[in-house]
Amino acid sequence: MKFKSLAIFLIISSFFLTCILSIWKIMATLQGLSFTNLNISPIFLIGILLSLAFVLIGNKINHLIKIFSLSFIFSFLYFYLNEASPYWYIFGVFLITLFFTNKLKKYTTQSLKEDFISEKIIFDFITLFGIIFFAFVILFPFYIMLVTSFKTQIALLVNPLDFSLDFTKSLTDLFKSYFVIFKTYNFGRYILISSAVSIGTVIVTLLFAIPAAYAVARLNFFGKNFLSTSILIIYMFPAIVLVIPLYTVFSQLGLRNSIFGLLIVYTATTLPVAIYMLQGYFKSIPKEIEDAGIMDGQNWFGIILKIIIPLSLPAIASVALYVFMIAWNEFLFSLMFLDSPKSFTLSRAIQYLSGDAETPRQYLMAGSVIVTLPVLFIFIYFEKYLVSGLTAGSVKE
Amino acid sequence: MSDSLSKLEKRTAYTLVLPAVLLVFAIVLFPIFANVWISLKDIELKDIRIPEPRAKKIVKSISENQSELKIIYKLRNSSLIQEIRNVQFQDKFPTNVSPINLDPRCNFQSKKIVCNFGNWQAKYRENFEITVVNNKGEIIDKKIIKSQKPILSGKADNPLLTTNFTLENFKKVFYENNFVELLLTTFYFTFFGTVGAIIFGILAAQLVNQNIQGRTYMRGILLFPYVGPVVALAYTWTLLLDPNSGTLNALLVNFNIIEQPINLLGQKYITMSILGFEFKLRLALTTVIFFEIWRYFPLAFLFILARLQAIPQSLYEAAEVDGASPIQKFIHITLPQITAIISILFMIRFIWNFNKFEDIFLLTGGASGTRTLPINVYQQGFAVSDIGMGSAVSIVIVMLLLSFMIIYFRLIGKRANEV
Numbered sequence: 001m002k003f004k005s006l007a008i009f010l011i012i013s014s015f016f017l018t019c020i021l022s023i024w025k026i027m028a029t030l031q032g033l034s035f036t037n038l039n040i041s042p043i044f045l046i047g048i049l050l051s052l053a054f055v056l057i058g059n060k061i062n063h064l065i066k067i068f069s070l071s072f073i074f075s076f077l078y079f080y081l082n083e084a085s086p087y088w089y090i091f092g093v094f095l096i097t098l099f100f101t102n103k104l105k106k107y108t109t110q111s112l113k114e115d116f117i118s119e120k121i122i123f124d125f126i127t128l129f130g131i132i133f134f135a136f137v138i139l140f141p142f143y144i145m146l147v148t149s150f151k152t153q154i155a156l157l158v159n160p161l162d163f164s165l166d167f168t169k170s171l172t173d174l175f176k177s178y179f180v181i182f183k184t185y186n187f188g189r190y191i192l193i194s195s196a197v198s199i200g201t202v203i204v205t206l207l208f209a210i211p212a213a214y215a216v217a218r219l220n221f222f223g224k225n226f227l228s229t230s231i232l233i234i235y236m237f238p239a240i241v242l243v244i245p246l247y248t249v250f251s252q253l254g255l256r257n258s259i260f261g262l263l264i265v266y267t268a269t270t271l272p273v274a275i276y277m278l279q280g281y282f283k284s285i286p287k288e289i290e291d292a293g294i295m296d297g298q299n300w301f302g303i304i305l306k307i308i309i310p311l312s313l314p315a316i317a318s319v320a321l322y323v324f325m326i327a328w329n330e331f332l333f334s335l336m337f338l339d340s341p342k343s344f345t346l347s348r349a350i351q352y353l354s355g356d357a358e359t360p361r362q363y364l365m366a367g368s369v370i371v372t373l374p375v376l377f378i379f380i381y382f383e384k385y386l387v388s389g390l391t392a393g394s395v396k397e
Numbered sequence: 398m399s400d401s402l403s404k405l406e407k408r409t410a411y412t413l414v415l416p417a418v419l420l421v422f423a424i425v426l427f428p429i430f431a432n433v434w435i436s437l438k439d440i441e442l443k444d445i446r447i448p449e450p451r452a453k454k455i456v457k458s459i460s461e462n463q464s465e466l467k468i469i470y471k472l473r474n475s476s477l478i479q480e481i482r483n484v485q486f487q488d489k490f491p492t493n494v495s496p497i498n499l500d501p502r503c504n505f506q507s508k509k510i511v512c513n514f515g516n517w518q519a520k521y522r523e524n525f526e527i528t529v530v531n532n533k534g535e536i537i538d539k540k541i542i543k544s545q546k547p548i549l550s551g552k553a554d555n556p557l558l559t560t561n562f563t564l565e566n567f568k569k570v571f572y573e574n575n576f577v578e579l580l581l582t583t584f585y586f587t588f589f590g591t592v593g594a595i596i597f598g599i600l601a602a603q604l605v606n607q608n609i610q611g612r613t614y615m616r617g618i619l620l621f622p623y624v625g626p627v628v629a630l631a632y633t634w635t636l637l638l639d640p641n642s643g644t645l646n647a648l649l650v651n652f653n654i655i656e657q658p659i660n661l662l663g664q665k666y667i668t669m670s671i672l673g674f675e676f677k678l679r680l681a682l683t684t685v686i687f688f689e690i691w692r693y694f695p696l697a698f699l700f701i702l703a704r705l706q707a708i709p710q711s712l713y714e715a716a717e718v719d720g721a722s723p724i725q726k727f728i729h730i731t732l733p734q735i736t737a738i739i740s741i742l743f744m745i746r747f748i749w750n751f752n753k754f755e756d757i758f759l760l761t762g763g764a765s766g767t768r769t770l771p772i773n774v775y776q777q778g779f780a781v782s783d784i785g786m787g788s789a790v791s792i793v794i795v796m797l798l799l800s801f802m803i804i805y806f807r808l809i810g811k812r813a814n815e816v
Contacts (some may be wrong), residue, residue, distance in 0.1 A: 007555040026648060029643070035652075036651060037652065037653070045518075072498050115720065115722075116722040119722050119723045120723060127604050127607050129602055130616060134601055134615075134619060135615070135618055137691070138619060138621055138622060138691075139618065139621070141633045142625075144636065144637055144644055145537065145633040148636065160642040160644060160647040161644065163644075207421060209417060211413035211414070212413055212414045212416070212418070215409070215411075216414060219407075219409060219413075219758060220403070220406060220411035221411060227414065227418070234421065234426065236748050236752070236798060236802060237795070238749075238771065238798075239428060239752075239754070240752060240754045240771040240774050240775070240791070241428070241795055242424070242428040242429065242785050243428075243775075244432065244435060244791060245427070245429075245431035245435060246428050246647075247445075247784075248435070248445045248784065251446060252445065264420070264424060265420060268420045268421050268423070268425055271417050271420060271421050281750075295646075295800060300409045325624060328626065328627040329625075330758075331626075331628055331755045332754055332755055336779075346626075347628040350632065354632055361636055365633070367630030368626075369629075371629050375626060376624065376625065379621075379624045380617060383616075383617050386698065
């Protein structure tokens with residue numbers, strides 16, 4: 001066994017274990033446990049001992065028995081070194097150690113002699129660590145958003161680290177913020193407006209985009225190349241440079257504070273990417289199928305309706321979902337065009353709520369949960385379509 | 398294909414394309430050009446309403462005699478700066494009701510009062526009174542009189558359409574408001590936001606591309622920040638980073654990593670010392686950049702992952718046989734395969750970060766040294782209400798964008814077609 005690779009193995013694996021245990025400790029602190037020390041160095045040391053013991057024992061005993069007994073001993077040591085902590089916390093430590101020792105399975109005194117083993121060890125653990133790190137960094141704000149909506153401002157000011165939920169309270173107490181924002185702040189109305197604008201945008205965009213995309217994909221006409229390049233260039237221009245002229249014109253036409261005005265703007269800004277995505281897909285449909293339609297005496301309208309649309313439903317679905325998401329999440333135009341609470345969209349309503357410093361944060365977060373949940377559900381449920389939409393669209397947020 | 402068929406084809410194509418093109422022209426292209434027009438005018442937010450004559454109707458009983466009523470119209474010019482020419486007034490009355498002692502500017506004909514008020518100066522106000530009686534001595538229903546709204550019309554110039562131009566706005570953009578710092582902040586934000594997002598994207602893609610369990614779930618989770626609504630995410634971060642009761646500061650203080658809470662979004666500079674060298678870091682701007690990276694690395698991740706999955710496995714196997722180390726494999730196989738997509742991503746993200754408004758606006762509102770060009774458009778146009786200035790800044794943005802695009806098409810446009 002090479003000494004160098006063993007040393008790297010011990011340090012890296014123990015470092016990894018220390019990191020996960022620290023994350024576990026942070027999460028436990030947020031449940032109201034009063035830890036004040038991450039205890040990094042002692043945990044790192046016993047982590048090294050654990051890995052060393054693992055490699056030294058090798059295959060002499062059954063893997064399961066080995067990991068269970070090692071984890072048990074580790075948790076016991078951890079319990080002694082750490083500040084006073086409840087049993088569920090130590091049980092969590094035990095499970096993490098179990099997971100960790102199970103991951104060590106492929107490292108034996110034999111495997112530590114392989115070529116490039118130190119690099120492989122580093123890569124393996126960086127991968128594991130990276131996945132946990134990314135998952136933590138991504139999900140943590142969402143977690144805070146969700147639990148804050150169940151707490152109260154006063155409780156959080158007293159102890160900003162206690163996010164534990166009291167499930168002994170009645171459901172109406174637990175979901176109080178949600179009742180309040182629906183009753184006092186009228187969120188039911190904003191949900192309706194947001195849905196109407198988003199769904200309307202999807203329908204109108206598809207009505208305009210499908211024929212245009214078909215023409216770009218299939219027909220020959222003067223200015224076609226110019227059109228398809230300008231689609232992309234137009235897309236690079238940001239909403240912020242459109243805002244002042246649109247604001248002035250909409251003010252004079254009385255289109256501000258109207259859902260219709262918002263719908264036109266959303267449609268126009270999503271049209272280029274919708275056309276771009278659809279024409280790419282239409283091009284991939286074999287032309288022979290259409291020729292059969294022409295033989296049957298169909299006109300262009302019939303071909304689009306009876307041949308193209310049924311064949312490209314997956315692409316249309318991904319464009320629709322994508323446009324829905326853009327319209328639902330859109331903020332800048334709703335900020336500029338809507339001043340009256342009567343016509344607010346959800347995003348604008350939340351921004352309006354936050355403008356009042358008196359608004360308790362749990363209401364703000366409850367509103368945020370309400371605006372986030374539909375998009376996340378749609379995303380999780382239709383991930384396949386959306387991902388292909390995102391990659392095909394390639395340009396747009 | 399015969400001539401008539403190709404003519405038909407052309408006509409169909411135009412019919413199919415035209416609605417979409419017109420809409421995009423009206424809402425996207427027209428405003429970009431309209432900015433040029435507005436930026437050459439000395440015009441403020443309050444000037445954009447076309448002045449209109451207005452009247453508020455008040456109905457009063459004069460005496461016990463309910464067959465007689467006094468009506469007061471509070472007339473005014475809605476504009477404080479512009480006159481309205483040739484104001485016409487019209488109001489209807491029920492049968493048998495007619496005015497007495499009517500103002501000489503008015504006529505009463507077939508149940509209608511029609512008046513010609515001539516020109517109204519800016520800020521014009523007048524209380525215009527009429528007394529009406531019922532010819533048969535019956536009681537006049539006040540509600541009916543009140544429910545009838547007077548109609549006013551008049552001619553006024555649209556301040557947007559006048560033809561007096563000035564270059565004052567551009568002078569102000571370049572010589573006031575610290576233009577150099579504005580530009581530097583914008584580029585700092587754009588560059589580091591872009592590079593950071595791509596680096597994290599490469600890392601994440603490399604991780605997810607390994608053979609691990611739950612790979613698809615991981616891909617889904619990594620895209621959360623990208624698909625979530627910006628308002629919700631920005632406010633969550635604001636709460637998280639709050640110096641007084643934010644979770645992050647509380648955690649760091651709790652574990653004795655820092656002594657005092659740091660106002661990550663409200664402090665312009667922080668002094669750091671590394672190896673004895675002291676330097677100032679743009680704190681709020683850096684925090685905003687981290688948010689930006691957090692939100693947009695998923696896009697880079699998605700593209701790079703798609704590219705990584707298309708790399709033939711045989712390349713890696715061959716390298717394995719040749720005894721290449723993991724690092725060598727990454728440098729000699731993976732990196733060359735993803736440089737094309739990275740250069741495209743760099744350009745796209747660069748342009749989009751350059752345009753970014755919402756994220757900064759929601760996190761800091763442009764305070765503490767996070768004022769970028771797009772934020773400045775909003776501040777000039779809506780906070781200071783000088784829409785001429787706002788448009789001038791927009792023009793600067795458009796010009797810079799156009800030059801980026803030219804560079805882009807020169808440098809990597811050709812390569813983009815190969816991917």
